Amino acid sequence: MRHLAWVLVLSLATGAACAQPQVAPSARAQSPAAPLPAQAAALPEWSPRTGDAWVDAVLADINAYGRRYPDAFADELARYRGAPRDVVAALLADPAWTPGDVYYACVLAQAVGRSCRYVADEWQAHAGEGWGALAQQLGVKPGSPQFHALKDGFADAYGRWGRPLPPASAGKARTDKARHGNAHGRNHGARKPAGRAK
Numbered sequence: 001m002r003h004l005a006w007v008l009v010l011s012l013a014t015g016a017a018c019a020q021p022q023v024a025p026s027a028r029a030q031s032p033a034a035p036l037p038a039q040a041a042a043l044p045e046w047s048p049r050t051g052d053a054w055v056d057a058v059l060a061d062i063n064a065y066g067r068r069y070p071d072a073f074a075d076e077l078a079r080y081r082g083a084p085r086d087v088v089a090a091l092l093a094d095p096a097w098t099p100g101d102v103y104y105a106c107v108l109a110q111a112v113g114r115s116c117r118y119v120a121d122e123w124q125a126h127a128g129e130g131w132g133a134l135a136q137q138l139g140v141k142p143g144s145p146q147f148h149a150l151k152d153g154f155a156d157a158y159g160r161w162g163r164p165l166p167p168a169s170a171g172k173a174r175t176d177k178a179r180h181g182n183a184h185g186r187n188h189g190a191r192k193p194a195g196r197a198k
Contacts, residue, residue, distance in 0.1 A: 048100060049130025051142050057166045058154050059100030065163065066092070066099020073099055076157055081106040083116040091120055096127075104131055107153055111146050112138045 048059045066073040070092065077083040083106040091097045091105070101123070108131070109119040119138070126134055132142070140146045158165050 046098060046100075047130075048104060049132055050104070050135070051130070051132030052147075052151075054166070054168065055151060055154075059104055061166050062103050063098045063100040065161065066103065069161075070099075072161065073103075076160065077103065077106045077116070080157070080160070081110050081116070083109070087115075087117050087120070096124075101131075103157075107150055108135055108138065108140065110153075111140055111150050114138070 046060070046063070048056050050056055050059070062073075074085055074088045074092070077088045078085045088102060088106070091102045092099065097120075102120075105119045105123055106116040109116045112119075119134075122138070123131070123134055126137070135147070136142075140150065155165060
């Protein structure tokens with residue numbers, strides 16, 4: 001069914017492209033007819049290969065968010081992930097990098113106590129192996145406390161963005177933090193401070 005949907009999307013896009021006058025590539029990128037960020041994020045060529053289907057789905061969603069809101073995206077990485085803004089800007093300007101790749105490089109760097117630039121350089125050297133292989137080389141094993149903390153960080157970012165996390169059906173697992181609603185900035189189940197009874 002998913003394959004059929006892609007065929008339909010591609011055939012509609014091809015038909016629409018044939019019906020439009022030919023435009024220079026730079027003008028097409030700024031044209032209202034250019035692909036929407038969500039469509040570009042969903043292209044099958046990009047696969048982060050983190051080893052966790054849900055994380056892969058979240059990174060694909062981050063691609064759409066980062067393309068649509070580049071300033072808020074860069075703010076998140078600078079303020080909460082310790083990534084220098086110039087490093088984030090340089091990576092986003094490189095066509096080999098997607099917002100999802102930039103985000104994962106910076107969160108992985110924070111998890112292992114390295115700089116985002118260091119992890120980005122390692123990724124460039126080993127990109128064909130996938131993010132999961134690089135994470136393991138850096139000491140973040142699937143199912144480890146570091147890996148679960150990294151996944152919990154998605155909920156924090158999505159809460160700041162006011163954006164719902166992709167559903168659990170997009171992958172095998174979600175963190176308890178995200179599953180119980182903290183992804184939206186609510187603190188369900190937390191104890192209220194003791195105060196005066198009314």
